[in-house]
Amino acid sequence: MKILFKTLKSWEGFLSFILLIIIVVNTFNSESFLSIDNQINIFELSIEKIIIALIMVFIIINAEIDLSVASMMGLSACALGWLVESGSPMILSIVLCLIIGVLGGAFNGFWITVFKLPSLVVTLAMLIGFRGLARVLVEDRSIRVFPSWFEALGQQALFGPFPLSIILFFLLLIVVVIILKFTGFGRYIYFIGINQDVALYSGINVSKVKMYLFIASGFISALAGILFAARLGAVRGDMGLSFELDIITMVLLGGVSIFGGTGSITGVFLSILIVLYLRNGMSLTNITGHVQTGVIGVLLILSVLIPNVQKFMQNYLNQSRK
Amino acid sequence: MNKLLQKIRPERLRELILLLLISVVLIFFASVIERYLNARLFNRVSASVAIMALLAIAQTLVILTRNIDLSVGAVVGFTAYFVGYQLSQNQEITPLVAILMAIGVGALMGGFNGFLVAFCGIPSIIVTLGTMALYRTLLVEYSDAQTVLTVNLPQWLLDIPRVNILSFDGLNLRLMVGVMIAIVILFQLFLRYTSFGRKIYAVGSNPEAASNSGFPNRKIIFITFILCGALAGLSGFMYLARFGNITVVAGLGLELKSVAAAVVGGVNIFGGSGSIFGSVLGAILIDLLENSLIRWLQISEFWRDAMLGILILASVAADSVIMKRFRRYRLKKQTETKS
Numbered sequence: 001m002k003i004l005f006k007t008l009k010s011w012e013g014f015l016s017f018i019l020l021i022i023i024v025v026n027t028f029n030s031e032s033f034l035s036i037d038n039q040i041n042i043f044e045l046s047i048e049k050i051i052i053a054l055i056m057v058f059i060i061i062n063a064e065i066d067l068s069v070a071s072m073m074g075l076s077a078c079a080l081g082w083l084v085e086s087g088s089p090m091i092l093s094i095v096l097c098l099i100i101g102v103l104g105g106a107f108n109g110f111w112i113t114v115f116k117l118p119s120l121v122v123t124l125a126m127l128i129g130f131r132g133l134a135r136v137l138v139e140d141r142s143i144r145v146f147p148s149w150f151e152a153l154g155q156q157a158l159f160g161p162f163p164l165s166i167i168l169f170f171l172l173l174i175v176v177v178i179i180l181k182f183t184g185f186g187r188y189i190y191f192i193g194i195n196q197d198v199a200l201y202s203g204i205n206v207s208k209v210k211m212y213l214f215i216a217s218g219f220i221s222a223l224a225g226i227l228f229a230a231r232l233g234a235v236r237g238d239m240g241l242s243f244e245l246d247i248i249t250m251v252l253l254g255g256v257s258i259f260g261g262t263g264s265i266t267g268v269f270l271s272i273l274i275v276l277y278l279r280n281g282m283s284l285t286n287i288t289g290h291v292q293t294g295v296i297g298v299l300l301i302l303s304v305l306i307p308n309v310q311k312f313m314q315n316y317l318n319q320s321r322k
Numbered sequence: 323m324n325k326l327l328q329k330i331r332p333e334r335l336r337e338l339i340l341l342l343l344i345s346v347v348l349i350f351f352a353s354v355i356e357r358y359l360n361a362r363l364f365n366r367v368s369a370s371v372a373i374m375a376l377l378a379i380a381q382t383l384v385i386l387t388r389n390i391d392l393s394v395g396a397v398v399g400f401t402a403y404f405v406g407y408q409l410s411q412n413q414e415i416t417p418l419v420a421i422l423m424a425i426g427v428g429a430l431m432g433g434f435n436g437f438l439v440a441f442c443g444i445p446s447i448i449v450t451l452g453t454m455a456l457y458r459t460l461l462v463e464y465s466d467a468q469t470v471l472t473v474n475l476p477q478w479l480l481d482i483p484r485v486n487i488l489s490f491d492g493l494n495l496r497l498m499v500g501v502m503i504a505i506v507i508l509f510q511l512f513l514r515y516t517s518f519g520r521k522i523y524a525v526g527s528n529p530e531a532a533s534n535s536g537f538p539n540r541k542i543i544f545i546t547f548i549l550c551g552a553l554a555g556l557s558g559f560m561y562l563a564r565f566g567n568i569t570v571v572a573g574l575g576l577e578l579k580s581v582a583a584a585v586v587g588g589v590n591i592f593g594g595s596g597s598i599f600g601s602v603l604g605a606i607l608i609d610l611l612e613n614s615l616i617r618w619l620q621i622s623e624f625w626r627d628a629m630l631g632i633l634i635l636a637s638v639a640a641d642s643v644i645m646k647r648f649r650r651y652r653l654k655k656q657t658e659t660k661s
Contacts, residue, residue, distance in 0.1 A: 065447075115639050120390075120447075121591050122635060124581060129631020135624040237624075245451055258445050290570075294459025297452040304444045 011255040011307070015270040022274060026281040033284070040161055042280045044231070047165040048073060048224040049243055050272050053250045054169075054176050055220040057268050058213050060251055061180075063193040063260025064112065064119040066214065069221040070243035071130035072104050076225030078134040081143035081235035090147055098222050104130060105218020112214065113207035119214075127244070135237040144234040154230025165227045172220075177265050185209070193260030249296055250275050253303040275299075328655050332645055333597050336588040339640075340603040344610060351614040361492035363613070368495075369483065371602075371609045372502040373398075373560050377576055378583035378605040379509050379598055380553035383546045385584055386513075386526045388593030389439060389446035391547070393431070394554045394580055396457035398573035401427045401558030403465055406568045410474035417478055424559035425552045431457060432551015433544070440544040454577065462570045472566030482563040498560055505553075510598040522546060527594025582630065583608055586637045588645075608633070 026033045043050070052069050059066050076097040083093035104126070111122045158164045180186040188209050192199045200206050229235050254271035256263030275296060282292050330338075352358045377394055384391045401424045408423065409415055415423075431453070438449045472480065485497040513519035524532040525542050533539045562568060587604025589596025608630065615626045 111635060111639065115642055117635075117638055117642060118591050121585055121638050124578060124585075125631045125634035125638070127631070128578060128582070128627050128634070132625065132627025132629070132631055136622060136628055139622065139624050245455060248451065252448060258448060288462075290459050290462040293455045294463075297455030297459070299452075300455075301438060301444065301449055301452040304448050305438070305442055308443050 012264065012267050012270060014306075015254070015267060015274060019270055019274050019277070022277045022281060026277060026284065029281065030284045033280070036161055038280075040163075040166065042276050043166050043169070044163060046246075046276055046279075047169060047231075048228045048240065049246050050250065050276070051165070051169050051172060051224045051227070052217075052221055052243075053247045053268065053272060054172050054265075055213075055217045056247050056251045057176065057254070057256055057263060057265060058180070058189055059119075059217055060248075060256045060258065061193045061260055061263050062189050062210065062213055063196065064210065064213070065123065065248070065258075066108065066119065066217045067123040067244050067248075068104070068108060068126035068130055069217060069224075069247060070240045071127045071134065072101060072218055072221035073225035073228060073240040073243065074237065075104065075130040075134040075137075076101055076222035077229040077235045077239050078137045078143075078237060080226055080229050081145065082137040085143055085145045090150055094226055097226055098219060101218040101220075101222020101225075102215055103218070104222070105215040106211070108218065109211040109214035113210050131237075131241075134239075138235060138237050140237060142234050142236045146229070146233060150230055151233045154227060154233070165231070168223075168227070173265070173269070180265055185212075189213070190261060193262075195261075245293075246275070246296065249300045253299060255303075271303075327648075328652060332649055332652070333588065333595070333600065335648060336641070336645065337597065337600050337603060340587065340600065340607060344603065344607050347607065347610055347614065351618065354620070355614070355617055358614070358617070361494070365494050365496070367606070367610055367613050368499045369564065370613070371606050372496070372498040373557050373564065374576075374579065374583060374605040374609055375502050375506060375602045376553050376557040376560070377580035378587065378601040379506065380550040380557070381580040381584045382587070382589050382596060382598055382601040383509075383513075383522065383553075384446070384550045385581075385589050385591060386522050386593055386596060387543050387546050388526045388529065389543065389547075390450065390581065390591075391432075391435060391446065391550050392450040392577045392581075393435060393454040393457055394550070394557075395573040395576035395578075396454050396461065397428050397431045397551060397554040398558040398561055398576055399568075399571070400431065400457050400461045400464075401555045402562040402565075402572050403461055403470055403568045403570075405559055406470035406475065406562045407465070409476055409479060410470060413476050415476075420479070421556070421559055424555045424562075426555070428555015428558060429548050429552040432554065433548045435551065436544040436547025439547060440540040450577075458570075458574075461572075465570055467570060469570075470562070470566075470568040475562075475566060479563055480566060498563070501560075505556075506598060506602050513598060518542070518545075523594055525593075579608065580605075582634050586634055588637075588641055591638075604637075 023034075032038050052073070056066065056069065079100055080093050080097045083096060084090060088096070108119070108122055108126055111117045112119050153164050156163060159167060180189070188199070188204050191202075191204065192206055192209060196206060225240070228239060232239075250272050251263075251268055252258060253274065254263065254268030256268060278295065278299070279292050282295065287295075348359065377398070380394055381391060404427055405420055405424045409420060435446070435449055435453055438444050438453075439446045483496065483498060486494045487497055487500045488495040513522065521532070521537055521542050524535075524537060525539050529539055558573070561573060565572075583605035584596065584601040585591060585604070586607060587596065587599075587601030589601050611629065611633065612626055615621070615629065616623050
């Protein structure tokens with residue numbers, strides 16, 4: 001009983017409670033909400049964002065931020081379109097795009113680890129820079145040149161009712177949980193997030209860990225871009241524009257502190273479900289996309305405001321007791 | 323040379339480098355584009371800088387206190403639409419009331435950000451990411467996806483961008499540019515010579531020390547956000563006057579451009595150092611590059627954003643490397659002369 005109470009009081013407990021309310025309201029609004037088809041549909045519509053959110057968890061726990069993910073997604077998708085259009089074979093193009101992701105991530109990491117520039121500035125610059133490169137490649141056209149098997153991979157079920165992207169997401173989720181919970185590397189990430197200087201003096205190669213994280217972030221973003229291209233069947237220069245807002249919201253709402261050091265993958269998974277179900281629920285009741293974005297924005301602020309108010313109340317109560 | 327280097331302050335050096343960079347850009351483009359250096363270039367760049375510079379100042383104020391405001395673009399969009407809508411509904415609104423309305427709405431939005439950041443203890447990046455989405459939503463809902471059209475706006479507003487203070491051989495100093503220059507000077511003096519201005523630097527460079535010295539940190543941050551919102555509101559009014567047609571995507575992306583201008587201008591993203599002049603020079607450099615790249619026919623105009631990203635990185639890296647050395651050099655020289 002005591003354990004149950006403790007879980008309810010924790011952030012994950014709070015998120016589960018909100019999630020439960022949203023699920024109840026959604027099922028009440030539409031009977032088909034809980035059906036497998038609808039669930040898969042919900043996941044598929046934002047699959048690229050939630051895949052990137054998984055890697056963003058690492059970066060924010062490490063007390064850094066990567067704002068360039070959405071632009072990298074656009075860049076890799078556009079590079080794919082451009083390569084295929086200029087006659088390169090499909091598989092080779094996909095590999096090249098993933099390499100672009102790795103290079104882009106390493107480029108971010110280089111400025112952050114070698115020049116010790118703040119990641120906020122570096123990735124903000126590359127948010128503009130990668131997007132610019134994407135625009136250079138496809139200009140203002142829309143490229144639709146992919147072979148049918150590639151589009152089918154993005155749009156049709158691969159295994160049972162699940163398309164490739166969802167299977168990839170859950171595989172990645174397992175990998176992320178294992179890395180964060182059970183490996184030394186995961187401990188390093190938390191440790192660096194809590195206190196970088198202490199981590200450095202304890203003999204952790206902070207730069208190397210950061211470099212790995214940013215390379216991974218670039219790689220996963222490029223992968224998400226390819227999946228996005230497969231799902232839509234066409235690429236444009238403004239693909240994934242301002243996705244970073246949604247991605248960061250999911251991570252922060254999941255209880256990961258923007259100052260680093262704390263956060264759990266359970267919380268982030270719950271918050272991903274909350275954001276997805278909330279959007280779906282609002283669509284079911286005919287609320288437009290813009291209002292949905294606004295609601296997510298409010299949610300983001302509330303997610304930090306509520307614990308602060310709670311802390312304030314606790315302090316106040318403790319003081320008045322004395 | 324050495325004596326000169328000792329006398330110069332790091333901020334000044336930074337501004338001088340920017341001026342040098344701007345002239346290099348001018349000379350470079352003048353050599354590759356025919357009839358590049360003319361009055362039209364000055365007029366065009368100065369008109370677009372007028373809007374950007376105000377946002378750069380707004381962003382600088384907030385960044386100086388170790389915060390960031392990502393909602394300025396949405397504030398510009400909302401105030402531009404709001405004032406435009408009011409003016410097209412009611413032609414009797416006087417210019418002064420319209421400007422005050424824009425500043426007021428902006429200050430209100432900035433105040434909301436500031437309240438959440440200063441008094442609720444939420445990191446500014448989270449607050450303003452949220453309000454960026456929220457204000458944009460307000461704009462979409464308020465406008466009902468309609469557009470403010472130039473034809474419905476009163477004539478005086480449409481004349482504003484064409485009013486000149488000074489005109490010399492086709493070189494026009496527009497009213498909006500004049501207002502911008504006045505505000506730049508005002509804020510530069512405000513930050514350097516008033517006690518409140520110094521407090522803004524103090525809060526940014528060491529919040530704990532500032533609060534131990536008895537500064538009301540929260541109040542200072544709150545007021546900076548209000549100032550930032552008010553400036554963004556005024557900038558929204560200029561946006562309306564310049565473009566006339568305001569859609570729901572007005573001002574999209576200006577938040578990143580304003581951060582870029584401030585950072586290129588040498589404002590430290592961790593607060594506490596930087597100058598208004600610097601960030602305005604940053605805004606000028608960015609706008610100049612944008613306007614010039616469009617006219618450079620050899621490369622596609624789509625390179626603009628890619629170049630901009632690299633420019634920001636390069637300037638921040640240069641700042642961290644060169645300035646660190648320069649400061650160390652100055653410190654060494656100073657201790658030498660003392661002993």
